Amino acid sequence: MREAIISFPMFGEGFRLNPPASITIGGFAIYFYGIIIAVGMALAIVYTSKTSKRFGFSMDVIYDYLIWSVLAAILGARLYYCLTYMDANGVHTYLQNPVTMLYIRDGGLAIYGGVIGALLALLVRSRMRRERVWGLLDIMALGLLIGQCVGRWGNFFNREAFGYETDVFCRMGLTFRGSTIYVHPTFLYESLWNFVGFLLLHFHSKTRQRYLGQYFLLYLIWYGFGRMWIEGLRTDSLWLVQDVIRISQLLSALLFAGGLTLYLLNAARLRRGKGPVFGGPLPERKAEQTAA
Numbered sequence: 279m280r281e282a283i284i285s286f287p288m289f290g291e292g293f294r295l296n297p298p299a300s301i302t303i304g305g306f307a308i309y310f311y312g313i314i315i316a317v318g319m320a321l322a323i324v325y326t327s328k329t330s331k332r333f334g335f336s337m338d339v340i341y342d343y344l345i346w347s348v349l350a351a352i353l354g355a356r357l358y359y360c361l362t363y364m365d366a367n368g369v370h371t372y373l374q375n376p377v378t379m380l381y382i383r384d385g386g387l388a389i390y391g392g393v394i395g396a397l398l399a400l401l402v403r404s405r406m407r408r409e410r411v412w413g414l415l416d417i418m419a420l421g422l423l424i425g426q427c428v429g430r431w432g433n434f435f436n437r438e439a440f441g442y443e444t445d446v447f448c449r450m451g452l453t454f455r456g457s458t459i460y461v462h463p464t465f466l467y468e469s470l471w472n473f474v475g476f477l478l479l480h481f482h483s484k485t486r487q488r489y490l491g492q493y494f495l496l497y498l499i500w501y502g503f504g505r506m507w508i509e510g511l512r513t514d515s516l517w518l519v520q521d522v523i524r525i526s527q528l529l530s531a532l533l534f535a536g537g538l539t540l541y542l543l544n545a546a547r548l549r550r551g552k553g554p555v556f557g558g559p560l561p562e563r564k565a566e567q568t569a570a
Contacts, residue, residue: 279437279438279452279454280437281296282452282454283296283454284437284451284452285451286448286449286450287447288448297434298310309436310432311433314429314431315425318424319425322421322422322425323344326340326417326420332483333414333417335414339409343399343403343404343414346399346402347399350395350399351393351399352395354394355391355395358390358394358395359386359387359388359391360378360379360386363386363516385436388516390526396422397415410490412491412494413491413561415490416490416494419479419497420480420483420493423472423476424472424476427469427476430469430472431469438465439464439514440461440513441508441512442462442511442513444461448466450466462511464508464511467511468508471500471508472501478500487560489548489554489557490559490561491556491557492554495537495541496537498538499534499541501533502530502533502535502537505526509524512524544556544557
């Protein structure tokens with residue numbers, strides 16, 4: 279489907295796009311998917327480094343964590359995809375030939391694997407540095423929303439991660455070999471959902487933060503709910519039980535439920551003048567500003 283012509287009827291019948299999936303430099307193909315993922319990571323790094331002081335960290339410390347988390351995110355995204363991928367016959371092809379896991383240029387990255395990898399890297403590195411991880415989780419949450427918002431447009435260039443056929447007003451047309459189908463542009467849904475979530479958390483964190491770890495929980499709630507809904511529209515999901523349970527949809531539901539439970543529990547404890555069960559106190563500088 280990488281050669282399919284893309285259209286959006288809501289912009290008129292003449293609105294048709296055919297962006298290349300890759301460019302070739304010196305006989306070497308560079309895929310736009312990878313370029314866009316890299317752009318999303320770069321924007322997330324710029325944002326997190328600029329807002330680090332708000333959560334009690336210097337830029338140098340943040341860069342140290344970023345090196346670890348970015349590498350772990352790439353490794354986790356690839357490993358998650360390879361371990362859960364099955365072909366049309368229900369065969370775990372990567373497990374049968376493990377060396378193919380190294381062929382990352384052939385495609386195959388899973389966002390949840392990247393999130394898990396980055397989270398584990400933060401936990402390990404904070405333990406090594408003997409620093410509390412709560413503020414790092416907040417920074418990570420905001421950065422992830424940026425990276426995921428931008429990164430989803432890699433699916434646009436690959437003509438992938440779209441949903442079932444539909445006639446909704448915002449449907450996307452894919453014309454391939456003379457035949458056109460109209461589908462849910464689920465990559466666009468998720469990109470916009472993440473963008474709105476980032477704006478809400480960004481402005482809320484400037485004036486209304488009550489404890490460190492708060493925005494990580496809000497990220498779990500926002501992203502978990504949105505992904506749970508959007509994943510149900512997709513046709514290319516990785517299945518836990520074929521045609522019964524999607525892996526990412528189940529994981530999204532668990533993250534949403536867990537994040538919401540902890541957030542409400544923290545809110546109840548704060549109303550009673552107690553500390554959060556998940557999270558830590560604000561840095562002294564931030565606490566003084568909030569009180570003022």
